[in-house]
Each structure stands twice: as structure tokens, then as C-alpha cells.
Amino acid sequence: MTSDTLTSDTQTASVQPAGPICDESREERILPVLADWRAQVAGAVHPTPRHAGAERADQIPREYALLSAEELDRRIATARAALGDRVVILGHHYQRDEIIRWADARGDSFKLAQFAAARPEADYIVFCGVHFMAESADILSQPNQRVILPNPAAGCSMADMANIAEVEECWDALDALYRDEGNSDRQAVIPVTYMNSAADLKAFCGRNGGIVCTSSNAASVLRWAFARGRRVLFFPDEHLGRNTALALGIPPEEIVVWDQRRDFGGIEDDATLLGARVILWKGWCSTHQRFTVEQIERARREYPGVKIVVHPECRHDVVAAADYNGSTEVIIKVIEEAPAGSVWGVGTEINLVKRLAREHPDKTIFCLDPVVCPCSTMYRVHPAYLAWVLEELVAGRVVNQVSVDDETARWAHIALDRMLANKG
Numbered sequence: 001m002t003s004d005t006l007t008s009d010t011q012t013a014s015v016q017p018a019g020p021i022c023d024e025s026r027e028e029r030i031l032p033v034l035a036d037w038r039a040q041v042a043g044a045v046h047p048t049p050r051h052a053g054a055e056r057a058d059q060i061p062r063e064y065a066l067l068s069a070e071e072l073d074r075r076i077a078t079a080r081a082a083l084g085d086r087v088v089i090l091g092h093h094y095q096r097d098e099i100i101r102w103a104d105a106r107g108d109s110f111k112l113a114q115f116a117a118a119r120p121e122a123d124y125i126v127f128c129g130v131h132f133m134a135e136s137a138d139i140l141s142q143p144n145q146r147v148i149l150p151n152p153a154a155g156c157s158m159a160d161m162a163n164i165a166e167v168e169e170c171w172d173a174l175d176a177l178y179r180d181e182g183n184s185d186r187q188a189v190i191p192v193t194y195m196n197s198a199a200d201l202k203a204f205c206g207r208n209g210g211i212v213c214t215s216s217n218a219a220s221v222l223r224w225a226f227a228r229g230r231r232v233l234f235f236p237d238e239h240l241g242r243n244t245a246l247a248l249g250i251p252p253e254e255i256v257v258w259d260q261r262r263d264f265g266g267i268e269d270d271a272t273l274l275g276a277r278v279i280l281w282k283g284w285c286s287t288h289q290r291f292t293v294e295q296i297e298r299a300r301r302e303y304p305g306v307k308i309v310v311h312p313e314c315r316h317d318v319v320a321a322a323d324y325n326g327s328t329e330v331i332i333k334v335i336e337e338a339p340a341g342s343v344w345g346v347g348t349e350i351n352l353v354k355r356l357a358r359e360h361p362d363k364t365i366f367c368l369d370p371v372v373c374p375c376s377t378m379y380r381v382h383p384a385y386l387a388w389v390l391e392e393l394v395a396g397r398v399v400n401q402v403s404v405d406d407e408t409a410r411w412a413h414i415a416l417d418r419m420l421a422n423k424g
């Protein structure tokens with residue numbers, strides 16, 4: 001096997017000028033197990049540092065790491081044909097092309113959650129995305145359906161920045177503070193969790209009068225929350241929360257950050273929280289944090305007339321400097337509807353930017369960040385994992401199933417249903 005077999009960047013370099021690749025996103029860090037075997041086959045000494053999440057990926061049988069890209073494609077196609085309508089494959093926009101080509105539906109987490117809920121006839125939902133998406137699909141699907149995440153190590157570092165113990169600690173502190181605020185027909189705080197969060201946090205929102213949002217419907221969800229509560233506690237993404245609140249006209253002085261790593265969220269006086277309308281968790285997306293105003297200014301200098309579109313997980317100064325901001329679905333729509341010959345600087349995950357460039361050759365589309373930096377956790381769904389889980393299904397075995405316990409699922413379902421009713 002050549003190194004190209006496992007390196008999608010080399011396969012797609014014709015569209016995105018090959019720039020330096022950020023360290024976190026190198027294939028040998030993302031797929032350390034496969035990379036180790038590859039190196040061993042080539043006779044090298046064990047050269048690769050192991051990624052923190054690698055142990056969860058160790059189960060893949062060695063033979064899959066040794067298959068060529070062509071052989072993997074052939075085996076995926078055969079297994080999928082054998083499974084027919086019993087399987088549905090979902091592909092998130094951030095997945096690499098070698099995975100997206102097998103997807104029955106591609107979309108953002110909102111669209112894919114809807115799709116999963118609308119396919120009760122499929123026995124298996126193979127979710128090519130990350131752990132929180134597969135959990136949501138499990139919650140929304142029928143009890144007889146099984147949801148499979150090809151590589152269980154595919155997670156989301158932002159989602160991991162909030163856990164139930166920390167959120168409950170914050171909630172108790174807020175409850176103690178707001179308890180004496182006086183009568184009101186509205187709840188003191190409505191918890192809102194971004195889709196990028198674990199199922200137990202979605203359940204927390206369901207139990208406490210709260211809701212889930214995605215970047216597609218965050219504004220509509222915040223309006224829903226303010227109709228029922230005086231404040232919102234928004235987790236785990238600080239930036240999506242701030243960008244949405246500011247877009248709704250909430251003044252910056254009524255938006256505060258709760259830093260879960262510090263005592264009492266790092267908030268020094270009660271008055272700050274008493275005057276707050278939005279309390280933001282201190283979490284972020286490592287990929288979207290890379291975008292800067294300087295990159296936008298450079299794009300405007302180098303491409304006069306360029307339009308800039310960024311994701312609302314970017315910092316507010318970046319969103320404010322852009323022409324448009326929105327979820328992956330919005331970014332795709334804005335570019336699709338743009339006239340031929342237009343030029344676009346895009347601030348989101350590189351796999352999606354490259355795909356947009358390939359699918360719209362009549363437009364110039366480039367990533368604002370000159371350093372190629374795929375979301376390193378999304379990237380862990382490699383065709384080797386897809387081939388493996390599908391062939392196991394053909395053999396009557398389910399591997400890498402994601403399943404949420406009944407009690408968590410019951411409450412999380414309530415928060416997700418509220419989200420699905422808020423289309424954005």
C-alpha cells in the first residue's frame with residue numbers, strides 16, 4: 001500500500017492549492033492504527049505518535065488497513081448491495097469525499113437527524129459523522145433500528161468541552177442565585193445545548209424545560225427559549241451562542257461567559273449574572289477558531305470583489321467582517337445560488353470547501369485558512385472502517401453500535417423534538 005492510499009489530501013490536492021497541513025490533522029495522527037500498520041508494512045520502525053482517542057479505534061481488523069483504496073471501494077460496494085434497503089448510510093458535510101460518495105443522504109446534523117427519523121424501514125443506520133450525531137440518530141430512530149458509527153473514536157472536541165457534572169454545577173449555582181428574583185411567569189433560565197453535545201446534556205435540557213439547537217436553527221431556538229424564560233444558558237459553543245444572541249439584538253453587556261474551569265464560572269460578582277440574558281459556556285471548535293479577520297482582509301486584497309462566507313462557530317469579529325455567515329447548509333446554498341464567475345472565500349471545514357470548489361467549477365472557491373486543517377475527529381471515518389462495519393453486517397454481526405440508555409433517550413428525545421419543530 002502506498003501512503004497515498006490513506007491520504008485524502010493528496011487525492012484532492014488539485015482543487016485546493018496544496019498548503020501546509022496542520023499537525024493535528026495529519027493522517028498518521030488521525031488514523032494511528034492504520035498508519036502504524038502502513039509503516040510496519042513498509043519496514044519502518046514504529047514512528048507514529050498515538051492520538052489520545054486511538055485506543056477506541058483499535059478494534060479494526062488488520063486486514064482492512066492493508067487494502068488499497070480500489071479494493072476498499074469494491075468491498076464497500078459489494079457489501080452495500082448485499083444489504084440493500086436494510087442499510088442507510090448518512091454522510092455529514094465535513095466527511096471526506098471517499099466517504100460521501102457512499103452516502104444515501106448528505107447533510108448537516110439537523111438534516112441527517114430528520115432523515116434518520118424518516119427511515120423506519122432500514123434495520124441499520126450507518127452514520128458517517130461523529131459520536132454525538134450517531135447518538136441523536138439512535139434517539140430519533142425506531143427501537144428495532146441499530147445505529148453504527150464506523151469509527152467509535154470519531155468525536156467532537158467541542159462537544160467534549162461540556163460534561164454533565166460541570167453543567168449541573170453551573171445550573172445549581174444559577175438556581176441558587178435566581179431563586180429569590182421574584183415572581184415571573186417565565187423560567188429564570190432555559191438551557192439550550194448545541195447539537196454538538198453528548199446525549200446526557202440533551203437529556204438535561206429535556207428535563208429542565210430546554211431544547212437542542214443546530215447552527216441551522218439557533219436563532220429560532222433562542223426566540224423559542226426567550227418566549228419561555230428570562231435567560232438562556234447556552235452550551236457548549238461560546239461563539240455560536242454569542243453570534244446568534246447578537247444577531248437577535250441582545251446587547252453585548254447582557255451576554256456573559258461562564259468559564260467552567262474556574263470557580264463560580266470565573267464570574268466575580270452576582271450583579272453580572274443578575275443582569276445577564278445569555279450565559280455562554282466556554283467551549284469552541286478548534287477548526288473554526290483558526291479563522292481570523294486578517295485572513296479575510298488578505299482575501300479582499302488578493303481577490304477584489306470576493307465574497308466571504310463563514311460558519312457561526314467562528315469568533316464574532318470574523319463573523320462581523322464576513323459578508324455572510326451560516327451553517328453548512330447555508331454556506332452551500334449561498335454559493336450554489338451565486339452567479340457564475342463569482343469568487344468566494346470560505347471559513348469552514350476544508351473537506352466541504354474542497355467539495356464546493358469541485359462541484360462549482362464556474363466559481364472560484366477557496367478556504368480562508370492557508371493551512372489545510374480538516375476537522376481531525378470527523379476525519380477518523382476512513383473507508384477502511386466503512387468497509388469493515390458493512391461487511392460485518394452482511395455476516396450478521398453488528399460492530400460499533402452507538403446506543404443511548406432508555407432514560408437518557410427519553411429526555412433527550414423531548415429536547416430534540418423541540419429542536420425539530422424549530423426549523424430556523
Ligand code: CIZ
Pocket residue numbers: 092107108109110195196214215216311326327328329
Ligand atoms: O450542525 C452540524 O451538522 C454542524 C456540526 C455544523 C453545520 O453547520 O452543519
